[in-house]
Structure formats: C-alpha cells, structure tokens
Amino acid sequence: MVGVSLWLFLVTGTISFYPREIHADIMMGGFLFLFSAGFLMTALPQFTASFPMVTHEWIIFGLLTLFLSVTALLQDRFPFHFTLALSFTFLIRFFIWRIFKRTAMPPPPLWFALIGLFVGLAGITLIAVYEKTGQTEVLLSLGRLFFYQGMQLFLVLGVGLFLIPNLLGNFSCSPPMGFGNSQPAYLASIPKPFWTIATLLIASFILEAHSCPILGRMIRAMLFSLVAFHDWKMMRLPRVRSTLSIGLWISCWFLIGGLWLQVMAPNTDLHVRHLTYIGGFSLMTLMIATRVTLAHGGHDLRIEKDSLLLKITLGLIVLAALTRASARFLPEAFYWQHLGYSALAWMGASFLWAWLCLPKIPALVTPDGNT
16 A cells, blocks of 8 residues: 555655655565565465474564565665565575475475575565665666566466466365375476476576567566466366456456567556556455465355455456556656556555455464464
8 A cells, every 4th residue: 555655645746756666666575575475474384284483483574574664665775675685585494494394295386486585585685786886787677677577477386376276266286295204305396397487487587687678578478378378277267256266367367468568569668567567466466365364264255256345356456457557658647647546546456455354364373372
C-alpha cells in the first residue's frame, strides 16, 4: 500500500521528487520478497520434513523486517538495500539448513527458489556497490535486472512448476518422499533440464545488460512460454473453476504477455513490464497466498469460489495492470493521472484482500507450545 501510494502523492503534489526507485524497491524488496519469504519459511519445513522456525530465527527475521520498514522510504537507498541483502542471506541459510536436515526429498522445482534467492542477493549487492562507488553502469544494469525481474521469475519457477498445476486442477505434485536412513544427495535429484533452464535464464539477463536486450528478453519469453504451455496447460481453462483458479490462470497469461511485449515493443519496455509485475507477479502472489491462508487456517475452501471480495480483488488488479501499461499511449496531460488511477485500483485490491485474508491467518504456535 505504501509503495504504490507514492504515485498518488506525486500526482497530488504531496512529494516533489520522482519516486520510481523507492516504489520499485518497496514492491520487490517489501511486498513480493516478504510474501515469498513467508511462503518459503512455511513450506520448506514441511517439504523437507525437517523442523519449523526456531525462536532465534523469528527474532532475527522480525528485526530485519522491521529495519526494512524503517528504511523503505529513505531517499538514500543504501540502508534499505543493505538490510535486504542481510534478509536474503538469512533466507538462503534457512533454506540450505532445512535441506541439510531433511528427512524427505522436497519437490525438485523448489531448487529454482534457492537460485532466485541467490540471484536476488547478487542483484541487490551490485546495486549497493554502485551506490557507494558509482562504478560500472553495466553491473548496475545487471543488478537491477537480477533484483527487479530475475529473483521473482526464479521464485515463480520454484513454486509455480508444482503448485500452479495443482491449483488449476492439473494435479502433478506428490507429497515429499521419505528416504529412511540413507540420505540421497540433494543436487543429484535435480533433473538435468532444470540446470539448462537456470543457466539460460541467468544468461538472458547478462545478455540484456551487455547490449543484447532483445535476445535476452526473447530467451526469457520463450522459456516461460514453454513452462506455461507444457506444465501449466494454459491453452485451456482451469479444470477447477473458482475465482482463485481463474485469477491464477489470468496471472499466468499476464506474465507471459508482459514478457513477450518487452520483446515486441522495446520502446515501451518500462510500461508493458508492469503487465508482468502487476497482473503477473502480484496477482499470482495474492492468489497463492489466499490458498495458503485458507488451507493452513483450516477454513472452508469454498471461499475461493464464492467470495465477492476475492472477485473484486481480481478485477481491480486486472484494471490496475491494464491502466498502468496503457498510460504510455496517452497524452502527457493524462499520463500522471493514469498512474494515480492504477495506484488506486491496486491499493483497493490490496485492502480487500487484507480484509478477507488477514483475519484468517492462523495464530503462530512456537515450538514450546505458546500461541
């Protein structure tokens, strides 16, 4: 809500500076990263049959989240970026430690999520180094590509390859498999095509940063089109018909459409990219977060189909994505107003989602049994 409201403050003259970087940092390093962290810290202990968060981990990540909130609006971006780098480091350690202590094999695609965390850490580190040294524009460009796109695209692969088909009714995710006293090597369980996909995706960002933007974007669009049609079965409507499944299906189309428009309309890159950001990343995040909240809280999953609030949330996010992407094609006099309209739509969607889901989040039960 805060990250998007900056455009309203700009349109109304409340702030006099251009908040593009602050807005992007808050949405990627606040909204999307923290949702992803919440999902991983909930799912990893179950997927690995290891152990949940312990008290000192709650304290550390709680403090890091507090520092992210305190530094989010500073015009000096280094404190926020430094805190975010520490948050990535914490989450990587959390991930690897659960893999090390596993008593079951997690779904192989989850490996992409680990790479996404490393890509996010690399991106935010390159940005922070540039802020302190002012050296090497190419590395700054690569850092922004890693942080603003690479991190989330890898997380989409890590979670989406096994979770999206299940939520769309194309059931493909089996429970984690136990392995008794013999612990197989984790990396050996990763299918070889996954290594190829990861290599190509990282290479696409390096190519774009080194003056081959169209080739890099085309590689990404082709990779995700392959995943979308082969694994997500996007050519047909979801077999499970609900507001949540339709919203998730729409978010997949926004993701792919935004990636291809970056190839076909490079002069409007920043604007069409918001189809991927808003209609893809944010809609996908809120739809998955809805299922996680309802399932872990023991609530009736019919809410996913019947909730009017969820239907309006879906409609407002679609409206926000289309409004933001189309602003580029309007006269300058209307451009800033459209940024404000898009912000209002997205804030309305966030508010309604919070109204529906936040009261349903189950209470935290610590390892010693306290609530």
